[in-house]
Amino acid sequence: MALKAHAQQFPDLYLHERAAIFDVHTSSMGRMLKKLGIVKKERQYKERCLMKRQEFCKKLKAEHRMFGFKNLIDVDETGFDAPTPRPSSWAVKGCRIFGEITGQRKRRTNLLMAQRHGAKGREKEWLAPMLFKGSCNAQLFEMWVEQCLMKELHEPTIVVMDNSSFHNHKRVQDILAKGYLTI
Known part of the structure; x- marks a missing residue:
């Protein structure tokens, strides 16, 4: 016992x-x-958002192949935490284990970058990667678009962004419109 x-x-x-x-x-x-009756189980993480994003990217790649967009990039930001969670735990057989994300605010290393998709949708190229500490906000994102991303783009481009609140700011759309880019 x-x-x-x-x-x-x-x-x-x-x-x-x-x-x-x-x-x-x-x-x-x-x-x-x-x-x-205690067995090792993989943790079940909520991946619904990730699956929706992957479905959207597949649909966009299919349209890319069908209509032959010249230039398509995907913009995203991600963070890296110092402590790594353990991917599995021991539990009574038949019980699910869920991974938990703590509400603690720790300084993270973040990556903001764009990824260019090739003509066949297979080749990928990183554009304007930027590492930074802390959170990404509208001011940082606008600065990155204007000073880093725009220097990498030389022809009309379709820019795909997720639904972060600062992606939809009018200033970001204006910066991209100056370069004849589509959002």
């Missing part, structure tokens, strides 16, 4: 870490957990 309670209290421990606590061999720990 102590092992089952421990597994429920600390589901993220690796098998060898748990075996060291109970002073048993790793393979013995695995067998004991299995007898208690």
Whole structure:
């Protein structure tokens, strides 16, 4: 019973870490957990937004191939946290494990970049990558579009952006319109 309670209290421990606590061999720990009905499961992360984005990109690539857009780029920003979550945990068989994102605000390293899609939709090229600390806001995004991205674009381009609030600012649209770009 102590092992089952421990597994429920600390589901993220690796098998060898748990075996060291109970002073048993790793393979013995695995067998004991299995007898208690506790199995290792992959965490279920919410990927609905990612799936929608991938569907949109597939549709856009198909139109790209069909209509022959000369230049198509995708703009996005992402962040990298210092601590990495463990992708799996131990739980009672039949129970789902959900990954949790804490509400803590930590300084992150972020990447803002554009990606050019080739004529066949397979070749990809990074444009104007920029690493920065902290959050991305409208002022930073506008500066990046004007000073970094516009220097990389030399012909009419379709720019695809996600639904971040600062992507839809009139100033960003004006900057892109100066370069004869389509949003």
